[in-house]
Amino acid sequence: GQQLNQSPQSMFIQEGEDVSMNCTSSSIFNTWLWYKQDPGEGPVLLIALYKAGELTSNGRLTAQFGITRKDSFLNISASIPSDVGIYFCAGQPLDNMRFGAGTRLTVKP
Amino acid sequence: EAQVTQNPRYLITVTGKKLTVTCSQNMNHEYMSWYRQDPGLGLRQIYYSMNVEVTDKGDVPEGYKVSRKEKRNFPLILESPSPNQTSLYFCASNSRWGRETEAFFGQGTRLTVV
Numbered sequence: 001g002q003q004l005n006q007s008p009q010s011m012f013i014q015e016g017e018d019v020s021m022n023c024t025s026s027s028i029f030n031t032w033l034w035y036k037q038d039p040g041e042g043p044v045l046l047i048a049l050y051k052a053g054e055l056t057s058n059g060r061l062t063a064q065f066g067i068t069r070k071d072s073f074l075n076i077s078a079s080i081p082s083d084v085g086i087y088f089c090a091g092q093p094l095d096n097m098r099f100g101a102g103t104r105l106t107v108k109p
Numbered sequence: 110e111a112q113v114t115q116n117p118r119y120l121i122t123v124t125g126k127k128l129t130v131t132c133s134q135n136m137n138h139e140y141m142s143w144y145r146q147d148p149g150l151g152l153r154q155i156y157y158s159m160n161v162e163v164t165d166k167g168d169v170p171e172g173y174k175v176s177r178k179e180k181r182n183f184p185l186i187l188e189s190p191s192p193n194q195t196s197l198y199f200c201a202s203n204s205r206w207g208r209e210t211e212a213f214f215g216q217g218t219r220l221t222v223v
Contacts, residue, residue, distance in 0.1 A: 006151070033211075042113075042199050042214030043152070065181060089213075097212070099144075101151035 006100025013079055014108050021103045022073040023089035031092040032065050032072040037102075038085045046087075047074070058071050079107050111136045115200050115215035122190055122222055130185045131216050132200030140203050142167065142212075143156040143175065147194040154201065160185055190222040 035043035049065035130153040142157035154167030
């Protein structure tokens with residue numbers, strides 16, 4: 001079954017604020033991935049992390065692969081209205097990919 | 110353009126009437142999978158395939174079948190749909206198992222079973 005705990009479930013923020021969300025796992029993962037899903041679309045990859053401790057940025061997004069390999073976080077700086085959507089973490093243990101339940105982000109202009 | 114194509118995008122059907130949702134990818138990926146998305150539960154894997162003629166159950170396989178006769182296609186079959194299979198379905202493919210697992214997703218199929 002699902003092994004990832006993603007929090008928070010939802011966030012309502014003002015445009016310009018920073019956002020932080022995280023995922024924890026009961027087991028060790030070899031890969032952490034962060035996806036964004038726009039309304040009516042399939043998830044699109046934002047950032048991929050392959051090594052414990054790795055910190056990676058993609059524009060205003062920053063993600064880290066936790067040292068214990070059991071957690072990851074995603075930060076979004078200076079949020080804008082188009083950041084609205086559902087953000088999923090995904091992790092890959094030895095066999096198969098698992099997804100978190102998602103964080104629904106709402107940005108108020 | 111690299112893409113995963115699902116059809117149909119929307120489907121309303123009745124309980125017990127067999128249906129197939131098609132999925133096709135043009136990236137020559139070995140690995141393909143099906144997920145269902147339900148509120149508060151994220152994406153749960155139904156079935157996956159690591160290559161032609163190689164399929165395996167994911168977390169929620171009951172009530173579904175798949176086949177992988179060609180590398181590019183991975184249809185999802187509901188032999189006798191029930192209302193609890195009303196959901197949003199996504200097909201995904203990626204190039205390698207283990208590393209560089211950037212999964213490309215289709216646009217989704219919203220299925221309603223009445």
